[in-house]
Amino acid sequence: MQLADFDYFLPEELIAQHPIAERDHSRLLVLNRTDGTIKHQHFFNLPEYLLPGDTLVFNDTRVIPARLIGHKPDTGGKIEVFLLNRLEGSSWEALVKPGRKARPGTLVKFSDELSCEIGETTDFGGRVVKFIFDGIFEEILDRLGETPLPPYIHSRLDDKERYQTVYAKSDGSAAAPTAGLHFTPELLTKLKDMGINLAFVTLHVGLGTFRPVNVDDVKSHVMHREYYSISPEAAAVINATKRRGGRIVAVGTTSVRTLETAAVDGYVEAKSGWTDIFIYPGYNFKMVDGLVTNFHLPKSTLLMLVSALVGREKVLAAYNEAVEARYRFFSFGDAMLIM
Secondary structure, three states: OEHHHHOOOOOHHHEOOOOOOOHHHOEEEEEOOOOOOEEEEEHHHHHHHOOOOOEEEEEOEEEOOOEEEEEOOOOOOEEEEEEEEEOOOOEEEEEEEOHHHOOOOOEEEEEOOEEEEEEEEOOOOOEEEEEEEOOOHHHHHHHHOEOOOOOOOOOOOOOHHHHOOOOOOEEEEOOOOHHHHHOOHHHHHHHHHOOOEEEEEEEOOOHHHHOOOOOOEHHHOOOOOEEEEOOHHHHHHHHHHHHOOOOEEEEOHHHHHHHHHOEEOOEEOOOEEEEOOOOOOOOOOOOOOEEEEEOOOOOOHHHHHHHHHHOHHHHHHHHHHHHHOOOOEOOOOOEEEEO
């Protein structure tokens, strides 16, 4: 299975630069898993494709202001620290640019109340950084850090909350679980009133989700680990759905990876830990019956995961139709429902 098998043509003008005015008014391409047929809808039509007793599983992670710009006190050289994963104490795994200026032991100053010391290199080319601060770290980070946007978005975001889901709760992500950006409080209420169950898990989006694939043989790609958690309450809802024959519909690829990581004998365990699960065609799904997702970058692990669920040929045919129909792509773009 080659990386080129997951390529497709996308005109640059279809990469969404801004969120749509009303979250649930984005377009929705509905793809039938069985026969590959396609319907064109809007996201507010989602309830029409769900049944009482189905369970939607959301990732409730919240994006932190993970991008910090500092300088070396001795030379004044600019250093960017991009937070990925919280480690023990005041240490984080981070990407540091430019890396050649940040040897182990280098001090980076962000303000009078926040600095960090650069540590060793991690297995995936990141660095361990240890913060030195005066006060409450989260409050300082909120003041000094910037909300990171993907590199293909070139416009400023006027309202930072538009890069958060309306149910975001657990701080820790370097990027938003973008399939959830289409939901509104009113739509969630409507779904609950219909008898649709809502379950919330957590996966803090880091390098594993958006790290590019740099090998020709897909099977040789190694995922970076990301932290996940499933509460006893969420596991109970999901497992009760499975027992009575209801469908589990994951909202976003991160929810899929969380569920499939914690799956044991057709059910999920309430647990937390680190996952580096890599899902690509040939994978046997244990928990997920349907998926709400955005349109993903060519040659990405996210596109591979979606292809594993419905088949590469069907997915690429749907993407080609979405291009022809002028759908908006990537983080602030339109959505797809696979059932």
